[in-house]
Amino acid sequence: MCIGVFDGVHRGHQAVVRQAVTVARANDEPAVVCTFDRHPAMVLAPERVPPSIGSLGQNLAAISALGASSVVVLPFDSELARLSADEFLSDVLRGRLRAGRLVVGHDFAMGRGREGTVDWLRERIETTVVPAFEEGGHRVSSTSIRQAVAAGDVGLAGGLLGRPFALAGVVVGGQRLGRELGYPTANLARTAPQVLPGDGVYAGACDTPFGRFGAAVAVGVRPTVGVQGGGRTVEAYLIDYPGDSLYGRAVELAFFERLRGEEAFGSLEELKAQMALDVEAARRVVAARGVERATRLELATFSLGS
Numbered sequence: 279m280c281i282g283v284f285d286g287v288h289r290g291h292q293a294v295v296r297q298a299v300t301v302a303r304a305n306d307e308p309a310v311v312c313t314f315d316r317h318p319a320m321v322l323a324p325e326r327v328p329p330s331i332g333s334l335g336q337n338l339a340a341i342s343a344l345g346a347s348s349v350v351v352l353p354f355d356s357e358l359a360r361l362s363a364d365e366f367l368s369d370v371l372r373g374r375l376r377a378g379r380l381v382v383g384h385d386f387a388m389g390r391g392r393e394g395t396v397d398w399l400r401e402r403i404e405t406t407v408v409p410a411f412e413e414g415g416h417r418v419s420s421t422s423i424r425q426a427v428a429a430g431d432v433g434l435a436g437g438l439l440g441r442p443f444a445l446a447g448v449v450v451g452g453q454r455l456g457r458e459l460g461y462p463t464a465n466l467a468r469t470a471p472q473v474l475p476g477d478g479v480y481a482g483a484c485d486t487p488f489g490r491f492g493a494a495v496a497v498g499v500r501p502t503v504g505v506q507g508g509g510r511t512v513e514a515y516l517i518d519y520p521g522d523s524l525y526g527r528a529v530e531l532a533f534f535e536r537l538r539g540e541e542a543f544g545s546l547e548e549l550k551a552q553m554a555l556d557v558e559a560a561r562r563v564v565a566a567r568g569v570e571r572a573t574r575l576e577l578a579t580f581s582l583g584s
Contacts, residue, residue, distance in 0.1 A: 286331030363389025430476030492564030
């Protein structure tokens with residue numbers, strides 16, 4: 279069993295899960311991943327909880343691709359938080375989950391007050407400790423990925439994750455200005471408190487129930503026209519999408535490259551002209567990534583939105 283928060287399932291996390299799979303296969307045993315339904319800080323220190331990199335669904339999908347036999351998701355509530363390291367090991371890991379060996383990251387600790395360090399574990403159960411994963415001389419961590427995303431450096435974040443950073447959400451109604459300008463957009467309501475990329479325009483892709491499409495994605499407050507109700511928005515123009523409504527549908531927006539920062543324009547005509555340039559720039563990035571549009575047969579009667 280390997281255990282951890284695994285927020286974002288970055289390349290360091292992937293190394294831990296893969297090591298667990300390797301150890302399990304060598305011993306003809308199942309490899310089980312144990313994680314939590316929320317970041318522990320949401321219970322232990324809610325005033326300091328970091329924005330998540332991935333939603334629980336995204337994290338589970340990434341883990342499932344690594345070859346584990348199964349994944350156990352524990353509810354991290356006040357009862358679990360009160361368990362000592364001894365209680366967590368004996369009652370949960372060994373008792374309920376039947377763990378015989380552990381694989382953990384180098385900085386792992388468990389139990390009340392993080393008393394169950396890797397050295398503590400090694401004295402009580404067979405434990406494999408995976409060293410820190412480095413990329414370009416820098417340690418890959420969830421903190422570094424959050425910082426890169428927030429700064430708009432989605433290319434760096436994708437390199438640390440081993441795949442593009444992506445937001446999960448549901449398409450909701452907007453001000454419908456994009457339609458008036460000739461570029462109808464899908465407005466994303468996030469389904470998890472994920473970190474938002476820095477304000478600007480990005481090239482990416484949108485996974486919909488009807489296929490994957492390249493996208494020009496805008497994040498920010500839309501200074502030219504403003505945002506009803508304030509706050510930041512995430513909206514995507516889906517390249518070559520053949521319809522007009524995804525309202526209420528779950529989608530995932532992947533971010534490939536930042537095209538420019540957010541700007542205020544003197545008129546809607548200037549904004550429209552820049553949107554045309556943004557879409558073409560996004561189209562080039564998407565083509566280089568090999569993102570192919572779904573067939574019209576797959577999409578039949580479906581369309582985009584605002």
